[in-house]
Amino acid sequence: MNAARQTVDNVAGLSLARHHMSLAGPGDYYALMKPRVMSLVVFTAMVGLICAPASMNPVLAAASILCIAAGAGAAGALNMWYDRDIDAVMSRTKKRPLPSGKMAPSSVLAFGIIMSMGSVLGLSMAANYLAAGLLAFTIFYYFVVYSMWLKRRTPQNIVIGGAAGAFPPMVGWAAAGGGITPESLVLFAIIFLWTPPHFWALALYKQGDYGKAGIPMMPNIKGAKSTRLQIFVYAILLAASCVWLAVTSLGSPLYMAVAGLLNFTFIVLAYKVWRSKAGDDVMGLDEASLYKVKAGEKAARNLFAYSIIYLFALFGILAASHVLSGFGG
Amino acid sequence: MSDPYNSEIDGYYTPSTEELSARKKRNVAIAVCLFGFVVFVFLLMLYKLGVFG
Incomplete structure (x- = not known):
């Protein structure tokens, strides 16, 4: 166990062991279940479930979504258990329940494992073994492949690890x-291709x-310029x-019109980030250059915020056009 | 060397009101989740058996 993780355990231990x-x-x-991430997982899984060619009993569909949400939450809890050392260092994450010493790491690990097993078991009953197997693989991928293997080793962490967030519509x-x-x-x-620009905009x-x-994020390792181009x-x-x-069975005129508009805006915002100075080293810069870096960071913030709206809108229009085509035909 | 299994307990910790309240909330949440899971499995079983048509 590394020293930082031991320190977090000691903080939790001091406040709990007495x-x-x-x-x-x-x-x-x-909070351990990362509700904001979970909402995106639930939404994309629901769209996958709605757009699928086979129809499903609404009660079993709701039960399946509940299980997928629980599985996503379990993966989030396991990730927080493993990352408690780095969470304690970052301003964005240091108030999470583990680094703040509110709970013992063993409680979080047990919570994550029980939720994982319950969600996979529940989905196998509500839906089928393929969906349950995909959910189990998603949890494993996020916890082991992303959190344990990739996150601290390579700047491609969120590119490869992004697959974990891309599985939910497949599960649905x-x-x-x-x-x-x-x-x-x-x-x-x-979702796999959406993840890198989304996270790198934040990382800039x-x-x-x-x-x-x-954490070896792309801007820290390859530099801001290379990240902006990517x-x-x-x-x-x-x-x-x-x-x-x-060009698949999910395509429709409504989807093409909205997706065209959404992607055009995404590309324009990404172009602005590419041409900006977002994430450049500010040490020793004059006032004018410093202003350009700050303006570039605004472009990165805009892209990050827009990317969330983009994904919700794109999947929303997919579901809507599928439902509308059902009414039409 | 003292025997840890036969040594006298030298005092009891009295939990604070906040700690007792937090524990009660956790216990209620666990009870609700367990009950919900049992109902969930039961209803799924009935659906799979075709009880609801």
Whole structure:
């Protein structure tokens, strides 16, 4: 165990071991499940479930979504257990229940494991073994492949690890009985290609935080200029994957119109980030250059905020056009 | 060397009101979750058996 993780354990231990009572409430356990990430997972899984060619009983569909949400929450809790040392260092994460000493690491680990098993078991009953297997693999991928292996080793961490966040629509699609098809693979590809520009935009103006924690994010390792170019390249690839989806059974005139507009805006914002000075080293800069860096960081913030709206809107229009086509035909 | 299994307990810790309240909330949450899980499995079983048509 590394020294930083031992320190966090000691902080939790000092506040809990004396009398084995914690002040953590249900809200703290809810916070362990990363509710904001969970909302995105639930939404994309729901869209996968709605768009799948097979129909599903609404009660079983709701139960499946509940299990997918619980599985996402379990993965979040396991990630917080493993990352408690670096969470204590970063300003964005230091108030989380573990680094703040509200609960013991063993409680969080047990919570994550029990939730993982319950969610996979529940999905196998509510839907099918394929969906449950995909959910189990997603939890494993996020916890072991991303958190344990990639996050601290390579600047490609969120590129490869992004697959964990891309699985939920596939899980939803499989839960409805659609199996694994080209359509579900394109849904996977869209989130997979969306993840790098989304996280690197954040990393451009938060790289100090990541650097302090020793996480090799792209701006810290390859530099801000290379990261900005890669953001733009991924924005183009993302648009291409949306065109790919248009030629599958999920494509519709409404989808193509909205996706075209959404991707055009995404590319424009990514272009602005590419041409900006976001994330450049501010040491020794004159006032004019410093202003350019600050303006660039605003462009990165805009892209980060827009990328969240983009994903919700894109998946929302997919579900809407599918439902509307059902009414029409 | 003292025997840890036969040594006298030298005092009891009295939990504070906040600690007791937090523990009660956790216990209620665990009870609700367990009950919810049991109902969830039971309803799924009924659906799979086709009880609801």
